[in-house]
Amino acid sequence: MDLQLSQGGTLWLGHDNDVHDCSDPAGGPTGGAVVDCFQNLGDAEIETYAYCDTATAAPCTDRLASTCEQHYVRLEDVFERFSTDPTLLQKLLSLDVKDQLCGRTGGIPESQTMANALHGLVTKYQMDWRLLVQSDQRTFVSQFHDNGTQTFLFIEGYGDVDPIIEDAAKQGATGISYPYRNAPLDPTFAPGLRQVACTSWSGRYRIPGTRWRTSRSSGP
Numbered sequence: 285m286d287l288q289l290s291q292g293g294t295l296w297l298g299h300d301n302d303v304h305d306c307s308d309p310a311g312g313p314t315g316g317a318v319v320d321c322f323q324n325l326g327d328a329e330i331e332t333y334a335y336c337d338t339a340t341a342a343p344c345t346d347r348l349a350s351t352c353e354q355h356y357v358r359l360e361d362v363f364e365r366f367s368t369d370p371t372l373l374q375k376l377l378s379l380d381v382k383d384q385l386c387g388r389t390g391g392i393p394e395s396q397t398m399a400n401a402l403h404g405l406v407t408k409y410q411m412d413w414r415l416l417v418q419s420d421q422r423t424f425v426s427q428f429h430d431n432g433t434q435t436f437l438f439i440e441g442y443g444d445v446d447p448i449i450e451d452a453a454k455q456g457a458t459g460i461s462y463p464y465r466n467a468p469l470d471p472t473f474a475p476g477l478r479q480v481a482c483t484s485w486s487g488r489y490r491i492p493g494t495r496w497r498t499s500r501s502s503g504p
Contacts, residue, residue, distance in 0.1 A: 285297050285359075285362070285377065285378065285379055285380065286298060286299045286379075286380045286382050287359060287379055287380065287381050287382055287398065287402075288301065288322035288323075288382055288384070289322060289323055289384055289394050289397060289398050289401070290322055290323065290325060290326060290327050290330055291322075291323060291324060291325055291326050291327075292326050292327050293397050293401055294327050294358060294360075294401070295358065295359040295360070295398065295401050295402065295405070296322060296330060296356055296357070296358055296359065297356065297357050297358075297359060297362070298313065298322060298356060298382075299313070299314065299382075300314060300382075301321045301322060301323070301382070301383075301384065301385055301386050302314070302318045302319070302320070302321055302322075303318070303319045303320060303321070303322055303325055303329075303330055303333060303356070304316035304317060304318055304319065304333065304355070305317050305318075305319050305333050306333055306336035306337065306341055306342050306343050306355075307341055308341065309336035309337065309338045309341055309353060309355075310338055312355070313355040313356065316333070316336070319333065320386075321384075321386035321387075322384070322386075323384045323386055323387060323394055324386060324387075327358075330356055331356075333355060333356065334354060334355060334356040334357065335347050335352050335353065335354050335355065336352070336353055336355055337349065337351050337352050337353075338351045338352075338353060339351040359379075359402075359405060360405055360408075360409075362377070363405050363406075363408075363409040363411055364409060366409070366411070366414070367409040367410060367411065375414070376414050376415065376416060377411075377414060377415050377416070378415075378416040378418070379402075379415055379416070379417045379418070380418050380419075380440070380461075381395070381398055381402075381417065381418065381419040381421065381424055383395070383420075383421060384398075391421065392423045395419075395421040395423045395424035395427070396423055396424070396427045398424060399423075399424045399427035399428045399431060399433070400427065400431065402417070402428075402433065402435075403428075403431040403432075403433045406433055406434065406435060411435070412434035412435070413434055413435065413436070414435070415435035415436065416435070416436050416438065417433075417435050417436065417437050417438065418437075418438040418439070418440045418461040419437075419438075419439070419440060420439065420440040420441065422455070425437065425439070425455050425456075425457070429456060436458040436459075437456075437457045437458050438452070438457060438458055438459050438460055438461040439451060439452035439455060439457045439459075439460050439461065440460070440461045440462075441460055441461070441462055442462070442463065445460075445462055448460050448462060
């Protein structure tokens with residue numbers, strides 16, 4: 285699940301930085317016209333387009349109608365469900381912390397705010413060690429560590445895998461989130477780090493020396 289940040293500091297689920305209106309509800313959350321970026325909109329404004337009616341191409345007036353589809357949801361609503369529904373108590377969530385690129389700040393203060401908001405929700409809903417969080421933002425990772433958030437942290441990367449593994453180890457991450465396609469690993473790289481490719485879960489690779497607190501699948 286991809287995370288975005290509202291102007292008020294609330295974490296929402298959304299793939300891209302833009303909030304879309306209900307003018308093309310059949311196209312899903314990104315089908316309508318762009319309203320603005322999450323970080324430029326308050327929660328009430330985002331809520332306006334959270335439910336769209338596929339029959340009227342307008343915000344839903346009746347959220348129980350069969351034609352009403354939810355396009356946006358707060359992360360807190362998801363955590364509340366996962367912390368109270370007996371069928372979900374053993375489940376894990378995978379979160380991708382998206383860069384906030386609409387302002388002039390480069391997303392740096394926003395990434396820190398996202399780390400703080402996530403820590404608050406993890407604490408409130410006792411989601412310790414139930415999250416696989418991935419990010420490529422150093423400021424997020426730094427704030428994440430300062431907060432002591434009890435989740436698995438993966439550094440997102442592309443290109444040559446060895447520098448990504450090394451970077452993840454330096455940043456104290458659990459592992460990396462990487463589209464591994466059997467690219468050769470540098471044989472001169474530290475053996476302990478190269479073993480990272482031996483333990484995987486949903487495309488994520490664990491740094492040796494870190495602990496999984498749940499079951500894991502092992503690669504060749």
